[in-house]
Amino acid sequence: MQSEKKLTLWALAWPIFIEMFLQFLLGTADTLMVSHISDDAVAVVGISNQLFQAATILFMTVAAGAGVLIAQNLGAGKREEARIAAIIAVKVSLYISAGLSVLLFVFAEFVAKLLQIPDPLLPLAQSYISIVGGGTIFTAAMAALGSVIRNTGNTRGPMFIAIGMNVVHVLLGYVFIYGAFGFPQLGLTGAAVSTLVSRLAASIVLLRLFLYAFERKVEWRDFQLFDRSLFKDILRLGWPMGVNSASWFVTQLVIFSFVAMLGAKELAARTYMNTMESFCFLLGYSVAMAAQIQIAYLFGAGDNKEAYRSAFRALGLGLLIVIPGTLLLYAAGGNVLHLFTADAEIVALGVSLLAVNIILQPGKMLNMAINGALTAVGDTRFIMINGLLSMWLIATGLSYLFGIRLEWGLIGIYIGMIIDEYTRGVIVLIRWIKRAQLTRRKRVASESSDMSASQ
Template sequence: MEKDKFTLWALSWPIFIELFLQFLLGAVDTLMVSRISDDAVAVVGFSNQLFNALTTLFATVAGGAGILIAQKLGSQREEDARTVAIISLKVTALIGALLSVLLITVPGPIAQMLQMPDELLPLARTYISVVGGGLILTAIMSTLSTAIRNTGNTQGPMYTAVGMNIIHIIMNYGFIFGAIGFPQWGLAGVAISTLVSRLIATLVLLFIFIGTFQRTIVWSDMRIFDRKLFREIMQIGWPLGVNMGCWVFSQLAIFSFLAILGTQVLAARTYMNTLESFCFLLGYSIALAAQIQIAHLFGGGKTKEAYRSAYRALKFGLPLVTMNAFILLLCGRALLGLFTSDPEILTIGVSLLWMNLLLQPGKMLNMAIGDALSALGDTRFVMYNSLISMWIIATGCSYLFGVSLGWGVVAIYACMIIDEYFRGFVALLRWKGRKYLRNKEAEMERERCESLRAAKPASNEERLSFN
C-alpha cells in the first residue's frame, strides 16, 4: 500500500485536480474582475506577480522541507520527516507575518517602485494591502500543502482546493455584482474574498497536517527545533528559493517592461497568463509528482528507478502540453473574447497564441528535469542555470529587444521561449551525467562494506569463544 502511494499516477492525478482548481480560481477571478474594468485586471495581474515574488522567501523553506520529507520517508526515518515538517511550518509562518505587515503598511510606495501606471495606483493600494496582508495565510497554506503532499497524500490538498474554490467563486460573485446579500465592493470585495477563502483552506490543511504522520502533532511540538535538520532543509532550500526567485523576479521585471509598453499590453499579457496555465497544468502535475517519487526513491537508495522516473515524466508530459497548446491555438480568440472586447488587447493576445505552441514543450522539459534534479538535492546547479539564463536571456534580452529596440511584446515572448529551452537542455545534460545518483550508490556501497567489516570481528570472537 505504501508503495502504491508513490506511483506516478497516484501522485499526479490529485495534484492535477488541485492545480486545475487553482487555475480555475485564477481564470474565474480574471473573468469576474474583467466585468469591473480592464484596469482592474491589470492591477490583479501586476499585484499577483509581486505576491509571487515575495512568496519565494518562504517557498525556500517549504520547498526544501518538502523534498527532505520525501527523502526521509524513503529511507524509513519518519520521526525526522515529522520534525522537518514542524520546523518548516514555524519558520514560514514567521516570514509570512513579516511580509504581511510590510504590505499592509506601504502598499502605495511598493506599487510606485514597480512602475505601476499612475491611473492604476488607487486600485493597487487597496488590492495589495488586503490580499498582501494575508500573505501569512499563503505562507502557512503553502507549507502545509507541500508537507502533506510529500508524504504521498496528494488527495488532502486537492479536496481542500475544491472547497476553497467554491467559497471564493461564490464570494467573488456576491461582491462584484452585489448579489446574494453581499455589498457591491468591486475589486476590494475580490480581495476580501481571496483572504477569507485562504483562511478557511489554511484551517482545513492544518487539521489534515496534525494527523499526517504516525505520531500526531500536538501544540507542544511547536517548541521542536533541530539545527542539523534545519541546515539540511536550507542546503536544499536556499538554492531552490533563489531559483524560484529568479523566475518570479524576472517575470516581475518583464511585467514592468510590459507596463512601459502600455496598460493594454499589460492586460493582454495577464489574460494570456490565465490561458497559458491551461496548457501546462497536466505537465506540471506530472513533473511535481515525479519530483516526489524521485525524492522518495532516492532516499531509499533506488537510484536506477529514480533515474528512469524523470524520463517517464517527459514521455507523458510532452505530448500533453503540446496537445493543450494546440487546442488553445484553435480556441484562443474565442476564449480571449470572454475576458475583453478591446480590439487591441485581442490582437495582441492572438499574436501570442502561435508562440505559445513553441513555449510549452520547452517549459515541460525544463519543469520535468529541473524538478528531478531538485528531488536529488542538486538544487545549486538548477539555481546557477536559472541565474544565467533568466537574467541574461529572459530579462536582459527582453528589455533590449522589446523595450530599447521597440520590437514590443512579441520580442519579449520570444526571449521567454529561448530561456525555457536553454535551461531545459542544460538540465537534461546534467541529469544524463547522473552525478548525485552515482554519489548515492557509492555512499551505499561504503555503508555496506563498513557493516561487513564491523560484523567480521564479532564473528571471529564468537568462534574463539566457542573453541
C-alpha cells in the same frame, strides 16, 4: 506515507491535476469577474499577483527543502525525522510570512509605485495589495502545509481543500464584487476580500489535516521542537531552490515592468495570457510534481535506477499533454479572449501571443520535469546556478533588447523567454543524463558501508 504500491506516477499525479485544473477554471472565473470591473482592474491583479508569488518564495524556501527531505526520509524508513522536518518547515514559514504580511499592508502604496504601475491605477493597486498582501501569512500556511502533506504521498487531501477554497473564493467574489444578496458593491476591493477569506478558511482545514499527516499525531507542544542538524539539511536543499524560484519570479516582475512600459493594453493582454496559458501546462506540471515526490522517495530508498527512469517518463508524458494543449488553445484563443474583453486590440495581441506560446510551453515542460528530478535527488545548487545565469542574462536581457530596444513589443519579450527556457532545459537534461548526483549517492553509500565493515 502511503504504501509503496500507491506511489505510482499516476496515483500521485491525478489529484494534483484535478486540483490544478479546478483552480484554473475557478481562477479563470475570478479573472472574468474582475474583467467586468475594467481592464485596469485586471492589469492591477496581474502585476500584483506577480509580486505575491515572488514574496511567497521566501517562506517556500524552507517548505520546499523540507518537502524533498520528508519524501527521502520516508523512503529510507526514517519516519520521525520526516515528521520533525515538517514541523520545522511549517513553523519557520509562518514566522517569515507574518513579517511580510505587516510590510505589504503598511507599505502598499510604496510597493505599487515600485512596480511601476501607471499613476491612474495606483489607488486600485494600493487597496488590492494592502488587503491580499496583508494576508500573506495565510498564503504561507497554505503553501507550507500543502507541500508537507503532498510529500507524505497524500495528494488527495490538498486537492479537496483547494477545490473547496476556490469555490468559496468565486462565490464570495460574486457577492462582494457585484454586491449580490444585499451586500455592498466593492469592485476590486471585493475581489481582494474574497481572496483573503477563502485562504484563511483553507489554512485552517489544512492545519487540521497536517496534525494527522504522520503516524504519530503532531501536538501543539511539538511546535517547540527544533533540530538544528535537520534544519541545516532543510536549508541545504531549500536555499538554492528559494534563490532559483525567487530569481524566476523577480525576473518575471522585471519583464512585467517591460510590458507595463509598452502600455495598459499590453499589460492587460499579458495578464489574460497568463490565465489562458495555464491550461497548456497544468497537466504537465502535475506530472512533474508527482514525479518529484516519487523520485525523492525512490532515491531515499536507494532505488537509483528507477528514480532515473521516472524523470524521462514524466517528461514524455508531460510533452504528450502540453503540445496538443497549446494547439487547442491557439485554435480557440480568439473566442476565449472575447469572453474577457471587447477591446479588439487586446484580443489581437493575445492571439499573437498564443501562436508564440506553441513554442514556449514545451520548453517549460522540459524545465519542470528535469528540474523536479534534480531537486528530488538534492542537486539544487546546480539548478540555482543554471537558473540565475540564464534567467537574468537571457530571459531578462533579451526581453528588454527585443521588446523595448528593438521595439518588437510583446512578441519580442516572448522570444527572449523562449530562448531562456530551452537553454536552461537542455543544460539540466544533460546534467540528468550524466547521473552526477545519483552516482555520488552510490559512492557515498559504498564508502559508508566500507567504514562500517572496517569498524
